[in-house]
Amino acid sequence: NAGVTQTPKFQVLKTGQSMTLQCAQDMNHEYMSWYRQDPGMGLRLIHYSVGAGITDQGEVPNGYNVSRSTTEDFPLRLLSAAPSQTSVYFCASSSYRTGTPFFSGANVLTFGAGSRLTVL
């Protein structure tokens, strides 16, 4: 039972390069999300998805794209990396009970191990 798998674990980019952070979960979770973690700022939501084909913006979406073609995968794309995007990125998923709003009951987040990105 792998849970939430993120790749790569570490990546160094030059300013202007593009890359994709991969996230896959094997728990059949409808909800998936991406957070970035910076010192003193906690975890900030970038994008999230409530199911295949549906995505929406979080608090800090600029510079990032996402898509959700399958229930299992939720990749995060940086089209033109900037030094301000140096951070640790976490993918997280949650189960969803039909007819109930997320996070109003027992839906909690399961996090991946994280991807540390450095943009020079």
Added chain:
Amino acid sequence: GQQVMQIPQYQHVQEGEDFTTYCNSSTTLSNIQWYKQRPGGHPVFLIQLVKSGEVKKQKRLTFQFGEAKKNSSLHITATQTTDVGTYFCAGPYTGTASKLTFGTGTRLQVTL
């Protein structure tokens, strides 16, 4: 926008001392969750509180949800070195239950 602040940002205690972190939201929360992140690790869910004034315990950890559902606290009795890490509170974003806003976190260091 919604803000969730935690204090203190950092605390260093000796093993056996108690520890408390406080979580304050700018808006009323329908529920609050607590997560722990070990150094170099990822956040792991600890507990969820839903009712106003609710208190839950997990061994040496006591969690409280305020009467107005705008604040919460985590108290650890007699800390151990295994308690080292960063503790985050998190609550659903105002206006939609589909986003979870995390607090700024409190980093706990425990020494012998």
